[in-house]
Amino acid sequence: MVEMFVDITLFVMLVATAIAIVRMRQLFGVVMMAGVFSLLSAMLLVALDAVDVAFTEAAVGAGISTVLMLSTLTLTSRIEIPATRSPLIPLLVVTVTGAAIIYGTLDMPSFGDPNAPAQVGVAAQYLAQSPEEIGIPNVVTVILAGYRSFDTLGEVAVVFTAGVGVLMLISGLRRRRRKPDNESRGKTS
Amino acid sequence: MRHHLILRVITKLLVSSIILFALYVQFHGDFSPGGGFQAGVIMAVAFILYGIVFGLEKVQAVFPAWLVHKLMALGVLVYAGTGVLSMFLGYNFLDYGAFSPDHPSHGQHWGILAVEFGVGVTVSGVMVAIYYAFALRRPAISDEDW
Numbered sequence: 229m230v231e232m233f234v235d236i237t238l239f240v241m242l243v244a245t246a247i248a249i250v251r252m253r254q255l256f257g258v259v260m261m262a263g264v265f266s267l268l269s270a271m272l273l274v275a276l277d278a279v280d281v282a283f284t285e286a287a288v289g290a291g292i293s294t295v296l297m298l299s300t301l302t303l304t305s306r307i308e309i310p311a312t313r314s315p316l317i318p319l320l321v322v323t324v325t326g327a328a329i330i331y332g333t334l335d336m337p338s339f340g341d342p343n344a345p346a347q348v349g350v351a352a353q354y355l356a357q358s359p360e361e362i363g364i365p366n367v368v369t370v371i372l373a374g375y376r377s378f379d380t381l382g383e384v385a386v387v388f389t390a391g392v393g394v395l396m397l398i399s400g401l402r403r404r405r406r407k408p409d410n411e412s413r414g415k416t417s
Numbered sequence: 418m419r420h421h422l423i424l425r426v427i428t429k430l431l432v433s434s435i436i437l438f439a440l441y442v443q444f445h446g447d448f449s450p451g452g453g454f455q456a457g458v459i460m461a462v463a464f465i466l467y468g469i470v471f472g473l474e475k476v477q478a479v480f481p482a483w484l485v486h487k488l489m490a491l492g493v494l495v496y497a498g499t500g501v502l503s504m505f506l507g508y509n510f511l512d513y514g515a516f517s518p519d520h521p522s523h524g525q526h527w528g529i530l531a532v533e534f535g536v537g538v539t540v541s542g543v544m545v546a547i548y549y550a551f552a553l554r555r556p557a558i559s560d561e562d563w
Contacts, residue, residue: 383498
């Protein structure tokens, strides 16, 4: 009962935040509200007992991405320009996409269903074997860094690649200058 | 932010505890929620907070950009190196049992610890590098503009 009340409150606040984001013109406020949105999602994940995911959402969504959005804001304008075209077509696209997504969720297993694909796969095996095989209490860590170590290596490579990509695009790092004894001295190629 | 006295004092107090918390999340991830990814982000937040309040030059004096760029790659190297090391010991790639053949579960602990460390180093490096890249583009907003 209490849990349902908490869930409903959080969802209502999520929707209110989303509406506020849409209606705001001050982009500074929009960024702050986006952080609030992430924090509320993190709270919902805590209510679902997914503490590790909630932790990530709070640190990345509410923390880092707010800072990065603020840094982006300093490079652009502070106030959103009101749209001049009619909002009909975007509204139609959004409505159709939203309806398609809701239609898609109808096929998903209901919450806590023991026959859901996520429960009947290797998850049960991991839960049963990890105490003897590895003996680390936090099964999430065991799965991420132990059983699914290859995936996590790929993930780290993706994070690294993303960082390198951002650096190449916007950091303004130049290529190393040629050696000083070269004739093209001082040229920043 | 030259005259934001409260912000500066609070930041100085917070930065050390944020770093401590990041280390806790990093190395206690086996027993409590969290792990390399979250710890890396929290560690980056400490430096980014310092940079926002005290300015980019101050934070780059502590944590220079070249070091950040090296750390980005170092984390991936640590992770993949753990796998290569287990191959050298005659096991499969990333088979942590290699590190302690007599007690396979000890080897698993060490392997997971090393791998999580690699994740944390890369993530914190990437986050700080992205922040530097954005912050370097133009001087920070002056106090009056906020």
